[in-house]
Amino acid sequence: MLVEVLRFSAPADALLSAYFRRNPKLGAHDRERIADCVYGVLRHLLALRWLMPEATPRLWLLLWLARFRGISLRELEPLTREKDRARLAEAKAGSLDGAPLSVKAELPEWVIDSLRAVHDDAAILALGRALAQPAPLDVRVNVQKTNRDAVLDRLRAAGIAAQATPFSPWGIRIGQPFELSRQALFKEGLVEVQDEGSQLLALLTGARRGEMVADLCAGAGGKTLALGAAMASTGRLYAFDISEKRLSKLSPRLKRSGLSNVTAQLIASENDTRLKRLAGKLDRVLIDAPCSGLGTLRRNPDLKFRQSPQTLASLAQTQASLIRAGARLVKPGGRLVYATCSLLPTENQSVVEAFLAEHAEFERLPANQALAAARIALDTGDYLQTNPAVHGTDGFFAAILEKRS
Numbered sequence: 483m484l485v486e487v488l489r490f491s492a493p494a495d496a497l498l499s500a501y502f503r504r505n506p507k508l509g510a511h512d513r514e515r516i517a518d519c520v521y522g523v524l525r526h527l528l529a530l531r532w533l534m535p536e537a538t539p540r541l542w543l544l545l546w547l548a549r550f551r552g553i554s555l556r557e558l559e560p561l562t563r564e565k566d567r568a569r570l571a572e573a574k575a576g577s578l579d580g581a582p583l584s585v586k587a588e589l590p591e592w593v594i595d596s597l598r599a600v601h602d603d604a605a606i607l608a609l610g611r612a613l614a615q616p617a618p619l620d621v622r623v624n625v626q627k628t629n630r631d632a633v634l635d636r637l638r639a640a641g642i643a644a645q646a647t648p649f650s651p652w653g654i655r656i657g658q659p660f661e662l663s664r665q666a667l668f669k670e671g672l673v674e675v676q677d678e679g680s681q682l683l684a685l686l687t688g689a690r691r692g693e694m695v696a697d698l699c700a701g702a703g704g705k706t707l708a709l710g711a712a713m714a715s716t717g718r719l720y721a722f723d724i725s726e727k728r729l730s731k732l733s734p735r736l737k738r739s740g741l742s743n744v745t746a747q748l749i750a751s752e753n754d755t756r757l758k759r760l761a762g763k764l765d766r767v768l769i770d771a772p773c774s775g776l777g778t779l780r781r782n783p784d785l786k787f788r789q790s791p792q793t794l795a796s797l798a799q800t801q802a803s804l805i806r807a808g809a810r811l812v813k814p815g816g817r818l819v820y821a822t823c824s825l826l827p828t829e830n831q832s833v834v835e836a837f838l839a840e841h842a843e844f845e846r847l848p849a850n851q852a853l854a855a856a857r858i859a860l861d862t863g864d865y866l867q868t869n870p871a872v873h874g875t876d877g878f879f880a881a882i883l884e885k886r887s
Contacts, residue, residue, distance in 0.1 A: 484539040487520055487784065488527075494520060494784040522546050524783040525588065525614045532585045533573040541566060548574045583607065588614045592791050593776065596826045605871075609825070612871035617780035619656040620647060620875075622676040622704075624739055626711040630654060633672055649860045649873070650681035652708065671738030676704045679777075679868040679875035683770060683821045684708035686852055686866060686880050689719070693765035696720040698808050700746070703732030705770060710741040721746040722757070752807035765816050769808045771801045773822035773829045777877025780870060794828060801833045809841060815887040818844065821866075821880040830879040831865065838883070847882040 483501050487494050498520060502513055523530065523539070523546050530542040533549070544562060547553045548570060555562075555571055562570060583603055584591045587610025597606050623630045630646060633654060637644040642660060647653030654673070662668045662675060689695045689709045697706045700721035710719050719741075723729045726748050736744055747756055774789045774797065775782060805820050812818050820837075822829050838844060849866040853859075862868070866880040 483516060484520055484523060484543060487524070488539050490784060490787045493782070493788070494524060495782070519543055519546070521616070521783060522550060524787075525616075526550055527783075527787070528585045528588050528590075529578060529581070532578065532581050533576045534569065537569075541570070544570060545573050587611065588786075590786055593786060593826070596828060599827050608871040609869060609877075612869075613779040613877070614783070615780060615870075617677070617870075617876065618874075619660055619662070619675070620677045620681075621654050621656065621662065621673040622650070622652045622681050622708055623654060624672055624674065624707070624711055625652060626715055627670070627740055628672045633667060636667060647678040647681075649858055649875075650678045650685065651856075651858070652685075652711075653678045653681050655874075669738070671740055674704065674707055674735065674739070676708065677778075677876045677878075679873070679878035680704060680823075681708060682853075682858075682860075682866060682868065682875075683768065683819065683878060683880050684712065685856060685858070686821075686849065686882055687766050687768045687819045688817055688852070689713050689766050690717075692717045694718050694720075694760075694763060695766040696722060696760065696764050696768070696808075696811060698722050698752070698767060698769045698804065698811075699771060700732065701725070701728045701770070703729075703735055703744075703746070705768060706732065706744060706746075707735060707739050707741065709766075709768065710739065710744050713743060715741045715743045717743055719744045720760070722749050722754075724749055724751060752804055757807065757811065761810050762813050764811045764813060766819070767808045767811050767816070768819045768821065769804050770821045770823075771804050771829075771833075773797055773801070773824040774826060775823055777823040777825050777868075777870075777879070780876065794826070797829065798833070801829060802836065805833060805837045806841075809837070809844060809883075809885075812885045814885055816885050817847075818883040818885070819880055820883065821878065823876060823878055825867075825869075825877040825879070830867070830881075834865075834881040834883070843886050844883045845886060847884050849880060849882055852882055 487497050498517055523543055530545055534545055548555055584594050587607050589610045623633050643657040644654050647655050667673050684705045689712050691714050700706045700723045703721055706721040729746055732746050749756055775785045808818050848864045850861040868875045868878045
């Protein structure tokens with residue numbers, strides 16, 4: 483399994499799912515342990531390669547267990563070949579002091595180079611270490627059906643450690659392994675899985691009762707559902723996406739949510755006639771643009787090996803095209819939010835600044851002002867940029883752009 487994942491030919495979660503389907507006799511505990519090992523190696527792969535270069539995936543797994551999981555080499559002896567034991571012992575005791583920042587931060591050199599435009603090395607190291615940790619489970623309370631205090635009470639009554647997220651007024655962070663899909667709270671549509679940073683993107687969109695709103699890259703609809711609840715299931719909310727597979731995942735979530743103001747529409751591209759008919763008519767448009775996804779490395783550590791400067795160059799064209807397409811939908815006085823789950827300036831600030839240079843009819847609304855108006859104590863400046871090392875969320879970016887009246 484690990485050998486296949488380390489080829490980076492497909493997303494690790496997809497490869498694991500396929501492996502589990504091929505091996506249906508594996509129990510839940512076995513699946514959990516296998517996934518834990520695979521993701522553990524991915525999170526620390528650069529250090530493992532540095533400590534034990536030109537090793538096999540099997541040896542890297544054993545080194546991860548010994549060095550990062552604290553399992554003694556004696557306990558691992560039944561799994562090791564005698565010829566490898568001295569090498570494993572040396573690597574376990576090895577120092578990373580002389581390693582480059584990329585190894586210490588578990589981020590490729592090209593990512594380090596890009597981050598240096600906005601961070602010093604100490605901040606990059608802290609960011610990389612935070613991204614190498616597993617993410618907690620964040621859920622968003624469906625305020626159309628309940629409130630956060632009521633959900634917290636039910637979780638705590640069930641003996642589940644949970645607390646309100648510090649920034650999103652809709653969020654709850656669950657501090658223990660938890661199979662949410664089996665819980666009544668989930669089946670009743672009272673909560674949905676959504677990282678706190680993602681919840682903030684929906685909040686910045688500022689959707690209100692009775693408005694016309696579009697989620698231009700809706701995917702499976704996490705932010706769509708947050709917008710619909712903020713609109714109290716009134717007005718009209720369009721969920722657009724070019725992927726039928728992604729959009730199909732919205733249907734059961736929408737049914738659970740109880741929302742009646744959402745229209746999901748498959749589009750061929752950002753130039754689809756369905757979008758052209760809405761030109762200049764929408765109050766709010768959210769664009770969660772396709773991106774490198776490097777802000778989600780806590781959940782998807784393989785992404786840093788499957789992305790490259792070349793893939794970013796291709797994504798840049800899509801991002802520029804999408805922000806222009808979204809802008810065409812906004813009416814005078816309306817709001818456009820451009821967002822990514824990336825930490826890289828080339829996917830974030832650079833895209834927005836290039837757009838503003840060409841579109842004088844739009845102006846930037848500082849994100850810290852919008853957050854303050856929503857009584858959220860978070861100030862990352864003109865743009866929203868969440869940082870897992872600082873804020874405990876995934877790494878999200880957002881710019882709020884308003885069309886002059």
